[in-house]
Amino acid sequence: MIDLRSIRPYGDQMGDGAVQLSFTIPLECGPLAREVAKHFCEKLGFQDVTVATMEDMGENFTFFVVYAKTTISVDASAIKIVAPKFKKMTREQLDDLVKREFNRQIVVVGATVGTDAHTVGLDSILNMKGFHGDYGLERYHAFKVYNMGAQVPPIELVKKAREVQADVVLVSQVVTQRNIHIRHLTELMDLLYAEGLREDLLVIVGGPRITHELALELGYDAGFGAGTTPSDVANFIVQELLRKFSR
Structure with missing residues (x-):
């Protein structure tokens, strides 16, 4: 013992x-x-x-x-652990759950914002191939994914979220010198509130210097750090949306 x-x-x-x-x-x-x-x-x-x-x-x-x-x-x-909470389900189980509970695809918009040009982490979560045999969100029937890539101004990400009627905004931040990521993430959250979109969205941030605790402090629904797999994010999205909109 x-x-x-x-x-x-x-x-x-x-x-x-x-x-x-x-x-x-x-x-x-x-x-x-x-x-x-x-x-x-x-x-x-x-x-x-x-x-x-x-x-x-x-x-x-x-x-x-x-x-x-x-x-x-x-x-x-x-x-005391501060981390996103979800039950680990298979890709097939999530696809079936979304089909049954939503009867449509969940729309996800992802980008790295501001001056950040790093997309490896974002792509590993969103792109079909994923990494280490863990498929990205594009492989799921449950999701419709829009990957906007790198150096996207926060206002453009907000416009895209409105245009495609997104359910989820996924932000990746790798560049953190002088806490530039805090500024970018705060600007995005302020814009979402100003445009009246925040309450209808699940907003997630990920990156090597990101913690769930930091994400919550900045007004995000979840923060995922190093070692996160695409299936972690997929499970959190589906289960949190069900919790968020069944209240």
């Missing part, structure tokens, strides 16, 4: 605190760099430090992979 009050990393034995670290030090590859790497890990509180890999990166930089152990544990029972 695992004690949720004391969770520690696992290596060879349960609770041994074994971890793997990787980092680069600005020193020439050699004995001094190795000792600096070990001392650095020890100052972080790690014990039984072993340098597994030391590679010369050139120009007086050395890359390390280090094994070490920690006595620190975490009380998992005290952690």
Whole structure:
């Protein structure tokens, strides 16, 4: 039985605190760099430090992979999770559910907004092929998808949502320097309210620096971070729409 009050990393034995670290030090590859790497890990509180890999990166930089152990544990029972809630259903089950409950396709409009030119994450969720064998929303009979691509001004995304009578707006934000994503997401939400569309839409944001908690703070219905699959988003959309409009 695992004690949720004391969770520690696992290596060879349960609770041994074994971890793997990787980092680069600005020193020439050699004995001094190795000792600096070990001392650095020890100052972080790690014990039984072993340098597994030391590679010369050139120009007086050395890359390390280090094994070490920690006595620190975490009380998992005290952690409150803020995450989108949904039951995982198959693509076929979702298609049947939408046909039965909506009797039409759910209309989804997606884009990366503002100056963001990255579409890999957006495409992996929307495009038919998806990724890692998890099909994108275009593969579902349940959805009609409009992928507007990159660097879409928020006002144009709002216009498209109105034009196609969207049920869902899906925004991807990868560029986050100086919190530019906050500005873009706030502008989009303000426009949706100004145009009188917000209450009739499910609005979702995704990206590597996005959390569900942040999304809720900005007025969105959900936020999806790294590791999200297309089926996660598909399940949330269908089930949340049913909850949202059956109140």
